[in-house]
Amino acid sequence: MSAAAVEEAQDTLRDEIVATAGDADAATDDRVIVAFFCRECAYAAADATGNARISLPTTIRSVLVPCTGRVSPLYLLTALAEGADGVYVAGCLEDQCHYRIGNFHAIDRVAFVQRLLESVGVEPERCQMFTMSAADSPRFVAAAKRMHKVISDLPPLVRSTGGAAAVIAAGVAPNAEGA
Numbered sequence: 001m002s003a004a005a006v007e008e009a010q011d012t013l014r015d016e017i018v019a020t021a022g023d024a025d026a027a028t029d030d031r032v033i034v035a036f037f038c039r040e041c042a043y044a045a046a047d048a049t050g051n052a053r054i055s056l057p058t059t060i061r062s063v064l065v066p067c068t069g070r071v072s073p074l075y076l077l078t079a080l081a082e083g084a085d086g087v088y089v090a091g092c093l094e095d096q097c098h099y100r101i102g103n104f105h106a107i108d109r110v111a112f113v114q115r116l117l118e119s120v121g122v123e124p125e126r127c128q129m130f131t132m133s134a135a136d137s138p139r140f141v142a143a144a145k146r147m148h149k150v151i152s153d154l155p156p157l158v159r160s161t162g163g164a165a166a167v168i169a170a171g172v173a174p175n176a177e178g179a
């Protein structure tokens with residue numbers, strides 16, 4: 001893939017994240033949690049969940065990525081800065097990533113973002129990582145419900161006085177793209 005094509009794909013994904021994060025229902029003052037699902041095990045678990053007609057909490061908004069290794073810290077922070085109250089990454093089990101170690105990168109990046117959030121006074125539990133097998137619909141649902149509960153128990157994320165927006169404005173996040 002050429003550099004231009006990579007850049008275009010990143011821009012497209014960023015636009016999707018911004019649109020997804022801003023998808024709150026103003027009428028119900030609903031919270032938004034942006035969930036990054038890998039297209040392999042997490043998507044298969046999501047599919048099985050849908051086939052079983054099990055609904056996820058209404059707060060969950062999904063963004064599909066080829067592998068959790070594609071989720072940079074900047075994407076997580078962008079979702080928080082653009083309207084999400086929480087973010088999480090769901091991928092394959094530790095030794096079952098279809099790109100070998102993408103989920104290990106994701107685990108490290110989520111931990112990095114948690115530390116970054118904490119350093120600016122934002123609850124680190126707003127960003128989490130889950131792994132699951134393709135057949136593990138119960139684990140997929142449990143992850144969504146857990147994030148819904150965590151975010152429902154927290155106040156809405158305030159952006160005007162700091163938080164993730166301040167992190168991005170301070171120029172910290174862009175440098176984290178390749179962390």
Ligand code: FES
Nearest residue numbers: 038067091092097
């Ligand atoms: Fe699922 Fe890498 S393909 S985490």
